[in-house]
Amino acid sequence: LLELSGINKIYKMGQIDLQVLFDISLHIYDADFVSIIGPSGSGKTTLLNIIACLDRPSSGIYNFFGENVGLKSNDEMSAIRNLRIGFIFQSFNLIPRHTALENVIMPLHYSTKFKNSNFKNLGLECLEKVGLSDRVNHYPNELSGGQQQRVAIARALVTNPEIILADEPTGNLDSKTSDDIMKLLKDLNMQGKTIITITHDNEVAEQASEIIRIKDGRVI
Amino acid sequence: LLELSGINKIYKMGQIDLQVLFDISLHIYDADFVSIIGPSGSGKTTLLNIIACLDRPSSGIYNFFGENVGLKSNDEMSAIRNLRIGFIFQSFNLIPRHTALENVIMPLHYSTKFKNSNFKNLGLECLEKVGLSDRVNHYPNELSGGQQQRVAIARALVTNPEIILADEPTGNLDSKTSDDIMKLLKDLNMQGKTIITITHDNEVAEQASEIIRIKDGRVI
Numbered sequence A, B: 001l002l003e004l005s006g007i008n009k010i011y012k013m014g015q016i017d018l019q020v021l022f023d024i025s026l027h028i029y030d031a032d033f034v035s036i037i038g039p040s041g042s043g044k045t046t047l048l049n050i051i052a053c054l055d056r057p058s059s060g061i062y063n064f065f066g067e068n069v070g071l072k073s074n075d076e077m078s079a080i081r082n083l084r085i086g087f088i089f090q091s092f093n094l095i096p097r098h099t100a101l102e103n104v105i106m107p108l109h110y111s112t113k114f115k116n117s118n119f120k121n122l123g124l125e126c127l128e129k130v131g132l133s134d135r136v137n138h139y140p141n142e143l144s145g146g147q148q149q150r151v152a153i154a155r156a157l158v159t160n161p162e163i164i165l166a167d168e169p170t171g172n173l174d175s176k177t178s179d180d181i182m183k184l185l186k187d188l189n190m191q192g193k194t195i196i197t198i199t200h201d202n203e204v205a206e207q208a209s210e211i212i213r214i215k216d217g218r219v220i
């Protein structure tokens, strides 16, 4: 499904080159549930962004359903993301001037397959799944940290994507709410979705069928 | 030291009033180490912001070292914060156009007691305590989530404040880095500083000498 071979990532910072991913090779199969764990700064988000077609590696090959992503334009990468991937950002990336509901339904606007759907109903459904039915018209700055996180989760689910990439989805959640979110992800996995989460929470990591450990930019 | 009596907080949202804190009364003493725990959305950040003089209650009395904060102007509250409180925000609040080091030393500019100090040295010292000596010139968008969190922690410590208020200080950190941060806070507590943390992490909560549980805006 998703195949990384010899992936490197180097940031050019003026006179210095900072390499953050070294020769990463991974295979992820349909309906896998993978957890990526490792120390702060070790390269997990950088790796997930490449998997999500949000960023390009400096070298190496990334095959997405058999197609070489390196040969695609930025518009093509954007189309792949909108159609097939739901992404939950570590820092949420909510739009301040839009309500929770408006934020959740935003991906529907970019997707051709939802032209005839009721956006509001799909959005309310996803907000209900994350326990936020009573906060749909709040703006991000009128929500708690964990509520903002859950809006970001709901938004990643609204297009019913085949692949869900979750960067620290429970970092701001108490253990009960965190359990609810993990149940939700497990259900989606049972329905056949491929799930990749980055997490610092061992209980979350243990829910996965496979754990990938990263240290200093390498898979160990 | 810090005394809350009958604190209520109500947000006015158009036609609706949303009450998020109900009749909260607490005493916090010098050199206490307090953890505040509770579900997402229960009112913890709202409570900590009032304790920090970042926000005002809708009703009730807040005595800060025996002085009624409700009688103080916004400038006076600001002065109290700069002089006596170090605050770690749940969403970090780093300034994007400033480097890690510049962000860390910002509170020194507002404080009269550091006029003759070497700001750069104080900043580097704090960044070293949180393990970021090799990231001092990175901008926030060139840092991982956990690195941004640690810059926010370092910034809260640079003025050597008597009171440290930490809203989810380890939410984005792996367990080893999280332990390092908790050791740092315990050391500061041993030196006589008063520490109040909000946390979803039971291991962090257990480090405190006292736990305050919040549910639906009430202390339970």
Ligand SMILES: Nc1ncnc2c1ncn2[C@@H]1O[C@H](COP(=O)(O)OP(=O)(O)OP(=O)(O)O)[C@@H](O)[C@H]1O
Residues within 6 Å of the ligand: A135, A138, A141, A142, A143, A144, A145, A146, A147, A172, A173, A174, B011, B013, B018, B020, B038, B039, B040, B041, B042, B043, B044, B045, B046, B047, B090
């Ligand atoms: N400006 C605002 N206007 C309206 N409601 C608000 C506002 N700020 C916060 N709230 C609401 O107040 C409640 C408490 O928020 P608070 O941020 O204190 O929760 P919390 O306990 O810190 O949650 P978390 O663990 O998710 O960070 C939430 O239900 C939130 O939706």
Ligand SMILES: Nc1ncnc2c1ncn2[C@@H]1O[C@H](COP(=O)(O)OP(=O)(O)OP(=O)(O)O)[C@@H](O)[C@H]1O
Residues within 6 Å of the ligand: A011, A013, A018, A020, A038, A039, A040, A041, A042, A043, A044, A045, A046, A047, A090, B135, B138, B141, B142, B143, B144, B145, B146, B147, B172, B173, B174
């Ligand atoms: N734009 C950038 N320029 C330079 N360095 C960067 C940039 N973005 C990230 N880095 C560095 O790359 C390394 C990996 O960052 P990444 O965000 O992938 O870490 P992470 O494993 O997700 O960490 P965390 O658990 O703290 O979120 C970090 O050391 C970071 O400082």
Ligand SMILES: [Mg+2]
Residues within 6 Å of the ligand: A044, A045, A046, A090, A167, B144, B145, B146
């Ligand atoms: Mg990260």
Ligand SMILES: [Mg+2]
Residues within 6 Å of the ligand: A144, A145, A146, B044, B045, B046, B090, B167
């Ligand atoms: Mg909070």
